[in-house]
Amino acid sequence: MKSLIGIALLSTFCLHMAFAQKQKSTPLFDGKTFQGWEGDTQHTWRIENGMIMGGSLENTVPHNDFLCTQKTYANFILRLKIKLTGDQGFINSGIQFRSKRLQNPAYEMTGYQADFGKDYWASLYDESRRNKTLAKPDDREVLTWIKFNDWNDYEIRAVGRRIQLFINGKMSVDYEEPDTSIPQSGLIGIQIHGGGKALVAVKDIYLQELP
Template sequence: MGRFLLSLSLLLILLMACNNKTATGNTSLFNGKTFSGWEGDTLSTWRIINETIIGGSLDETVPHNDFLCTKRSYTNFILKLKIKLTGHEGFINSGIQFRSKRLSDPPYEMTGYQADWGNYYWASLYDESRRNKTLMAPDSLEVLGWINVNDWNDYEIRTEDRRIRLYINGHKTVDYIEKDLDIPQEGLIGLQIHGDGKALVAFKDIFIEELE
């Protein structure tokens, strides 16, 4: 009986340790003060205000797509962040790149999957500068009941091998399986402000949990 109780106690300790590891698995990608771990045009396009990453302009038309991206790559993960998009002229759009890479021409562009955000693209999955098309999208009317236009929204991206799921404010909008075996399933994470619009995008509370 003594050995049984000891074994049971050890098992409970191990289970508690595993639960603690899972609960504390999230890592912050943004410290709220600096662009540590990120790279991009931080002189004019991207800045930090009140512990929030801001991109774009409401006064001048954003000349082209621009991305602030991580310096390291990720494969399987759960990425959670808050996003707010506002604008009043032109194409008002943003998104989150993942499993992506920088292009050399033009150097400000990225290619890869994008969790899209903006009119007609709310919480859909787009293939940026590669297949150049929406891979999967939620019902256009249903999603309008889930989002907060011109306000903060909780965006979640889950990548597990070739499966990609997107959630907005707790609602699943995309469940996509990549069938093209030539499409990379690893890469950078990037924050986008789309060109050709007077728009501001804001990101905060950016956390990632890598999956083994």
């Protein structure tokens, strides 16, 4: 009986902590409008049933495209749900952070990316800057964590020069930035990668800013 009471108390505590953590977070997407975001909302990005959606399963995405916040962020915990579908061409997406828009081409972004796609699941990529994967999980193990063609919980923790990525509760990356010239603040963005018939959907986007 005591063990059952202990389990019940622990479950109640965990639920309370999860609720308290969410209370500290701010929704970045209201589920209805692009308020606080900017990007190609005429052709690439749209809102359907409380989700941000980008790309197409009918036509090949011509080039990388990003929907990004209008506000910059430095230290934070970002939580969201992401689903990637498609089976023709390069099927890839990701979440930019501590990033900025490029002028040429204007649709591109540069900065850290929490990657999401075949061969890049839950890895940390440096988009349009060093152009390489900075850290990644074990290739075989991460495949057991991913829910293919379904919703996945993605979490990004960026504190100081340390970056941690979690997919469905599993830590995939724990990275410390050695280059002191790399900016540690910037925009957050959602990517759809060019070169495939792919569709990304994102919802329940919450951000907790940290000192």
